[in-house]
Amino acid sequence: MNTTVAAERSRSQPLRLAALLKGERLTTLNLFATFILICLIFASQSDFFLTLDNFLNVGRTLGVVGIVSIGMTMVLISGGVDLSVGSVAALSGVVTSILWLQADVPLGLATVIGLGACVLVGFINGFFVAVMRINPLITTLASFSIVRGLAFVLSSGQTNQLSNPAFQFLGRGDVVGIPASLLLMIALFAAAFVVMHFTQFGRNLYAIGGSAEASRLAGIAVRRHLLIVYTLSGLLSGLAGIVIASQLASSAPRAAVGLEFTVIAAVVLGGTSLSGGKGTLIGTLVGVFILRVLDNGLVQTRVSSFYQDVVSGSVLLLAVGFDQIRQKLAAAVKDRS
């Protein structure tokens, strides 16, 4: 019965060290250390970095990337990618505001329909990827272009005001001092974490990303899983779009331009593999924090925005590169054992 006996027997001491060095847990730990390091650097440069005010600010401005990155993590783990997230986020705001302002649909219902449109886009992405078997990058590159175009056409390129206190609560309000969008994000992360690590559906996603063939042969409904994942990504992007609109009290067809790259960077920084089958939501969460804090700190330390590009690009490469090198070292340690 004792399943670890065999493990004990077959794994020698250095091997365990290698396993530790190599593990995802360590990737996440490493990342966490990177995060702390960045925080320390900024704290030493700015007196305001470590203030409650700034914590709340970071929390408030984290939600959009955070929420989308949940869906992206799941999509990447399933072996795909979703480039359409930014466009979809813009779509939800635009549809909601158009319905509310021009068709007199009640705001609540308008929001639901706006999200529904995003779910539909996600589903169509999923259909092309899972059923038509078109490469996800191509599929979502196409919908990236199409949906952004639609957002512009629907809104005639206009920014629309969405001033409604109830609507603004999501983006600006707080619950016992904690920003509502942060709470939403954390709740979604927690739910997604449970799904990915403790349910059949989540484990199946890892299996599909690891080997779609193995999964299919094991009787997993691969197509259905992929459909759900892309639909979910559409929904979460839409939700992020609503958070944006709620924060700004307006919707614009240009919203969330380039969001896909930020999100993918955060997720990959968090240790999720672009080739599928591997990754954790915890890592993603830390990745999201790192990117946000980096931006936050660079603004606060008044680094010119041209340099900000250079710095964030370099941090991305350094963090991922360092992790690569660490894994190679781990492999070397394992070899020596």
Add this chain to the structure above:
Amino acid sequence: MTAPLLTMQHIVKSFYGVKVLDDVSIDLFAGETLALLGENGAGKSTLIKILNGDYRRDGGEILIDGQPVNIDAPRDAENLGIRMIYQELHYAPELSVAENLLLGALPRRGGALNWLIDWQQMNRQAHEALALLNVDIAPTTKMRDLSVVEREIIEIVKALSRQARIIVMDEPTAALTPPEVQRLFGIIRGLQARGVGIIYISHRLDEVFEIAGRITVLRDGKHVGTNPRAEVTHQSLVQMMVGRSIEDRAEVRAQSEAITPGAVALEVRGLSKAGAFNTIDLQVRAGEIVGLFGLLGAGHTLLTQAIFGAIKSDSGTILVDGTPARIASPQDGQRAGIGFVPLDRKVNGLVLDMSVRKNITLSNWRVLTRFGAFQRGLEMQHSRNWVDQLGIRMAGGIETHTRYLSGGNQQKVVLARWLEANVRVLLLNEPTWGVDVGARSDIYDQLEALAAQGLAILMVSSDIEEVLSVSHRILTIYKGRLTGEFSQSDATQEKLLHAAAGGQS
């Protein structure tokens, strides 16, 4: 009489207009093992993939317990109690062994909703399944961290551990050593006793004779015949499969004893790699075929990889033709005159979407180019030469992509590549995995001939028959150390197994 457990009737299947199954019918009774034999590309795997809903049949019918069934997807087969051990490995590398074993059907707990995974239960079930085959692998190990052979074993355990009425095994023993094969046969007999029907595909005729009740032979997608084991002989089966008879290895061996090896071509001195092998000293002479036999995890595969430079070793020297060679990468190995035929030809050996011609010339471009461009005619001539010499057969000529070659022919292409690269030493890993009797015999003949021309060959194989019949000299390895050396005439199955299991020779 009761209806057969499974009947496949008049199955027809074409790929791109080429008929690969032509009116094939088989039936399988509860509690029996039906062997499916045939050359590479005869259609065995295609037939069982149709049974598993993996391929869609163009015609014909599948009946279970006499009733027609619809199998559109592996899920349907799963629901009908059909289990597969595929020839190709399929697994999720980042998941644990336990999760892979129970893929798609993880045990759950957690109240009415019942959607949380019961990890304890899962690991327990996995552990039990592993114990079935006496496999010493922790259920929590990640699949990624296992060796190819261990993964193959997990694949077998996976099929055996699930509730099944029909189990199909497509060359399950390719990676197994004799004791493991015996353990598998024990399990198969147990399953038969419980009324499970088994379809068993193998290119090893001795196994088929041992385990099968009836034997079905396919040739070129056609059903040649089905006979009870008692009514066929080794010779008659080969005749049915290949359409010709194959010479007895023993005779070939008797002839080859005349060969006297030349100078030492490959010498390994004190080669060590922590955790893999330790102070290995060995020599292979020009014209000599040295077999290297060991059980799972003995380090022989890693040893050949290290000699070629595919992995790094910690210490030791390698000499080719008496000259020390600094080998830190496959490029170094190639430059030193060593060729390496890897374990999994599809993953490590071939660029599947490239033509036979291009695969053959892949390791030796220098002589084929002038002014930086390929000499088309010369390249054609070189590759044709090997196709003819090794008897590589393919439907569409030399421009056929290697993906569409049978396993044996794929293996020959990899061989041809190194011969074209003009190597002095050839390291072979399991050169006949999944290769049919005819092609296997071809490959053996080629190895003999190449040795006779002065090539030094070091061959790793877990097929003890193969080691015994092909090698001039045999080394055994146990836990990373060489434990025995046998001349061809001394070696017997018992001695080899004893030495390979760590006993002193």
Add this chain to the structure above:
Amino acid sequence: MRSVQMRSVQEIASLVVMLVIIVVVMSAASPVFFTTRNLENTLLDITTVGILAIFTTMLMIGGGLDLSIGSTLALGGVIVGVYQEAWGILPAAGAAILVCGLVGLINGFLVTYVGINPLITTLGMLSIARGVAFVLADGLTIPVFDLQGTQTDAYTLFTQFGEGRVLGLDTPVAVMLALFVLALLVMQFTPYGRAMYAIGGNYQASNLAGLAVRRYRMIAYMLSGLSAGVACVLLTSRLYAADPRAATGMELTVITAAVLGGISLAGGKGTLIGTMLGVLILSALMNGMKLLSTSTDAQNIALGLVLLLAVGLDQIRQRNFNIMRFLRSSRLVPEVARVSPAEGSQS
């Protein structure tokens, strides 16, 4: 097998058909479309994308990807602009090409030797190169003229890169065609091309076959950077100005064209001819829509649809997608009765 050879021919053929359809439709819709002048303009207009696409194709066939080409191009241009006076225009142009090559080399090093995923590597580089371009240019567009009147000859020569004519073609077009033919020859007839297909097709097997896989791959990244350098010199010379904003988002256009032309993101497949057809299809479409005064939004939508259509039709043609099979397996079409699931017969 015969069918395999047919596949790539069919793929090219269907791209040609698509191009012809677009050309016919656009010619019918706009009298200007099929005029020498417009065709010449269009050809000149695609040179930047075309040059980048050639090397992106070679890289992608080898299993790589480069998102940083647009930024690299901008960086190169800025180097020309910033250092034209100090170093002289021609040395500055040479330096720009070298720096772009260096950026590519760094990408290659990070991907092959450090082992960072290409998407992440070049995404990071996209950010860094663009940032450096802005820093160097201080955010301004820099005129590239002979302001001092001291290097007239050099500038005259430099201007020829963008505005001169060679063999009756605009120089950039001639350069693009020359590079295309060269690349075609390299990919078809030289070990380098063969290596790209082999490495992209099966990296592990190529390595074990003794190919210098890392070196080949790194060279491919370097060439990708160099091509951005060449493109930036042509562009700067044509525009008489260097803009740190240049070619923003161009990597996506280039990759879209390559993918449209049948390049697989997994590597090992595709042809330069396909990519060029992809470039032509995109530009014919965009040019036609411009002539019809179609809004940018509609252009974006059309772009996405054409991409999906092209790839989707290809899937259907290859019978990877069969509508009947889909309907049947999604239980939308009735089926024969099923036998109930078997009772387990094993403990």
Add this chain to the structure above:
Amino acid sequence: AFAQDNATCATAQDSYTIGFANLTEDIVFTQLVRDGILSAAEEAGNVEVVLADNRLDGATALANADNFIAQGVDGVIEFQTDEAFGNVIMSRFRREGIPVIAIDIPMPGATFFGADNYNAGRLAGEALAAWVNENWDGDVDALLVLELPQSGPIPAARMQGQIEGLQDNLTVPVAEDMIFLLDSKNTQEESFQVVSDILPTIPDAEHIVAVTINDGTALGVIAAAEAAGRADQIMVVGQGADPSGQEAMLAENSRYLGATGYFAENYGSYLIPAMLDLLECRPVPPAIYVDHVFINKDNLCEYYGESWPDACPVS
């Protein structure tokens, strides 16, 4: 005197085709310009407009210019991104003898039309200074500058005008180290984000002013201040006065003081007649400047009364 050097004057025709290459189709300001041109063309009756999008890119602008020539346009209204591209683009038109009006960015040999961006900026800066002097006794703790450094000289001139207009007129100019240059990336979200990031670093600032590159950016600043609970500490001016900005000015307790009006929607009604004048050889001044007005809720009805029937009773 004709502004066009080279343009041979066409003999009067029944109708003209005029090319309009827009700066970008992505932002409200340029969309208004486009719509204004289209409706002015319709009004003129004998003008057909061919559209193009320069996508904020020099190479695209050049390609569009070539396209216009291929289409045989009679005149061109060019709205492109940088003066440095002016020469090469104009050389094409000059060779064909096509008259050009350049919007906002002067081009050699083209009639200039448009904003005086620096002075337009100043108007807003001055208005902000006046408000501060009156309401906060001239005391400003921090100045946020929401700029657009990637987009070249037009936005830069607007920003410089705003800053100098403010500083020159404040009783006590804002200290150099309390001026925060922030990159708005031309989106409301980014402006929201950077202002959110900067506010915690000025916890003691009670009087914060912001000058912004356009209405959207201004709204982002206000949203950030509101979200941080510091709306009453901030006052914002912007550039453009497009509908979303107007709506914000009208709001109760608005923190949007106002924006310099560019009347982008009216550009067309100057541009098309001017182009016709050029084509039909009537004299046209070398530069036509838009009259800028600082729009705030007090004078909004005067200029945009019909857009806001609720707020602006018909007098």
